[in-house]
Amino acid sequence: xxxxxxxxARDSINPMPCAFEKxxxxxxxxxxxxxxHLLAERETVNCLDxxxxxxxxxxxxxxxxxxxxxxKLVHPDQPAPHGKELKAQCGGLLxxxxxxxxxxxxxxxxxxxxxxxxxxxxxxxxxxARIARFVAEFNIRKRD
Numbered sequence: 589x590x591x592x593x594x595x596x597a598r599d600s601i602n603p604m605p606c607a608f609e610k611x612x613x614x615x616x617x618x619x620x621x622x623x624x625h626l627l628a629e630r631e632t633v634n635c636l637d638x639x640x641x642x643x644x645x646x647x648x649x650x651x652x653x654x655x656x657x658x659x660k661l662v663h664p665d666q667p668a669p670h671g672k673e674l675k676a677q678c679g680g681l682l683x684x685x686x687x688x689x690x691x692x693x694x695x696x697x698x699x700x701x702x703x704x705x706x707x708x709x710x711x712x713x714x715x716x717a718r719i720a721r722f723v724a725e726f727n728i729r730k731r732d
Contacts, residue, residue, distance in 0.1 A: 594627070594628055594630075597627055597628070598627055598632055601625050601627060601632070601634070602625060602627075602632050602633075602634045603634070604634055604635045604636075604638060604641045605632070605633065605634065605635070605641075606619070606621075606622055606633040606634065606635045606641070606644070607635070607641060607644035607645040607647070607648040608644055608648060608677050608681065608697050609632065609633040610670070610673055610674045610677050610678075611674070611677035611678045611681055611694075611697070612633050612697070613631055613633065614674055614678060614728075614729075616677075616678035616681070616682065616694065617677075617678065617681050617682075617694035617697050618694065618695055618696060618697070619635075619696055619697040619698050620696045620698060620699070621635050621636045621637045621640045621641075621697075621698045622634070622635065622636070622697075623635075623636055637698065640698040640701070640702075643698075643701050643702070643705065644697060644698065644701055646711055647680075647684075647701055647704075647711060648676075648677065648680075649665075650711045650714070651676050651677070651680035651719075651723070652664045652665075652668065652673075652676050653665075654716045654719075654720075655676055655679075655680065655716075655719075655720060655723045658720060658723050658724045659672045659675060659676055659723070660672075671728055674728055675723060675726050675728070676723060678726050679719075679722045679723035679724070679725070679726030680719060680722070680723055681694045681697060681700065682694060682722045682726065683718065683719030683720070683721065683722030683723060684700060684704055684714065684719055685700055686718070686719075686722065687714075687715045687718040687719055688700070688703055688704055688707060689703075
């Protein structure tokens with residue numbers, strides 16, 4: 589399939605892509621605002637709430653910026669390889685869940701992000717030092 593045609597089709601069925609799509613597709617998190625779509629034998633995740641999508645996007649960027657050294661990213665504002673992005677998303681969300689309430693799972697990303705913003709007041713005040721360990725230690729499952 590032509591990748592340009594795929595992107596156009598994806599944008600038409602997925603106008604608000606989930607910021608944590610890789611984490612949701614990998615199974616290390618879930619979200620009540622996520623809607624999955626199949627397109628050309630690929631799966632994509634759409635966010636149903638524009639405010640939640642904005643907050644999650646901001647958190648995803650903050651995680652990449654704060655953990656660029658852990659992920660060995662030279663330019664954290666540029667697209668990262670799949671494995672490093674997955675490590676940032678899964679490790680970051682799991683670390684945030686643990687830092688907030690000691691949980692070892694992410695049942696609802698949107699609820700987690702809302703709770704984090706409510707407790708910390710802003711993304712700048714999140715406990716990044718406690719989250720860093722989870723990002724560093726997160727390993728992608730090996731296929732059997």
